[in-house]
Amino acid sequence: MENTFDSDLIHAIFKLVWSRRALEREKNEGTMNLDCEVFGLRLSFRLVQVKAGTSKKNRPTTANANALKLSCELLRVFVTEAVQRAATIAEAEGTSKIEATHLERILPQLLLDF
Amino acid sequence: MEGGGESDFEREEDDAATELLRDRFRLSTISIAEAQAKRNNMEISQPIMACISELAFKFTEQLAKDLELFAQHGGRKSVNMEDVILSAHRNEHLAASLRSFCNELKVKEPQTERKRKKTSRKEDKATTSVLHIS
Numbered sequence: 001m002e003n004t005f006d007s008d009l010i011h012a013i014f015k016l017v018w019s020r021r022a023l024e025r026e027k028n029e030g031t032m033n034l035d036c037e038v039f040g041l042r043l044s045f046r047l048v049q050v051k052a053g054t055s056k057k058n059r060p061t062t063a064n065a066n067a068l069k070l071s072c073e074l075l076r077v078f079v080t081e082a083v084q085r086a087a088t089i090a091e092a093e094g095t096s097k098i099e100a101t102h103l104e105r106i107l108p109q110l111l112l113d114f
Numbered sequence: 115m116e117g118g119g120e121s122d123f124e125r126e127e128d129d130a131a132t133e134l135l136r137d138r139f140r141l142s143t144i145s146i147a148e149a150q151a152k153r154n155n156m157e158i159s160q161p162i163m164a165c166i167s168e169l170a171f172k173f174t175e176q177l178a179k180d181l182e183l184f185a186q187h188g189g190r191k192s193v194n195m196e197d198v199i200l201s202a203h204r205n206e207h208l209a210a211s212l213r214s215f216c217n218e219l220k221v222k223e224p225q226t227e228r229k230r231k232k233t234s235r236k237e238d239k240a241t242t243s244v245l246h247i248s
Contacts, residue, residue: 003149005142010174013135014193017178020128061182063193066219070198071177073215077208078173079143082166083150083158090156097157103165113205114173 005072011063014071018060078114085110136171143167177201195219 063071085106086098093102144163151158158166184197195216202208 003146005139005146009135009138009142013139013171013174014178014181016128016131016135017175018182021179021182059191061185061191061193063181064195066216066223067181067193067195067198069219070195070212070216071181074177074198074202074208074212075170075174076146077211079146079166079170080150082169083147083156084154086158086162087151087154087156091154096155097159098151098162099159100162100165103162113208114202 004076007065007068007072010072010075011068014063014068015060022060081113082106082110139171139174140164140167143170 086102089102089105090098147158147163147166180201181193181197184200185193199209199212202212
């Protein structure tokens, strides 16, 4: 428990992903105006796009504080599990250093479990 | 076209921000991984550390996408604890462990009246009913 991720850091990463996705969504809506050759029509599509950008639909997602803490816990478990499983394999092989082969062995099951 | 240039600029800034976050994330991952390895009297080679942190970063990005979709599906703009637990639903043990962590958080921080009315009454009900079943 003593060692975990910082909520703010995870929040920043989440926000980055969400704003990137919001931007992509906007862009997809915006492609409509490329198909259109008439200047007047293009202008009207642009207006639609701007309206959509400020509408509720495209406002980026937010997260509450406890949800972030829980996400930090999920990520902490992910990292400790990766190390723990690799350590078990390394121990079985009689070495005291975790190497690439150990990680390779546990990776498929780890990814299935998360 | 000016719009295109602007978004290129945004993209560059976005990349710089990503790199910074990735580095901060790597540091946290390394400290967690090293602590866990020490508990086993093990060492981790540096490239493996980099692999694990890259893996965890990708996992975080995927988690962000999942949580956004879950919240949207629930008709919300804000991610709550139920969404996080839902993201681990394939692994019963993991979900149960997150559920108990979630309950701990609730006990630790009794929410203010105002917030309670707004958000958590439904949530409380949902978690307690699930607990009774299991």
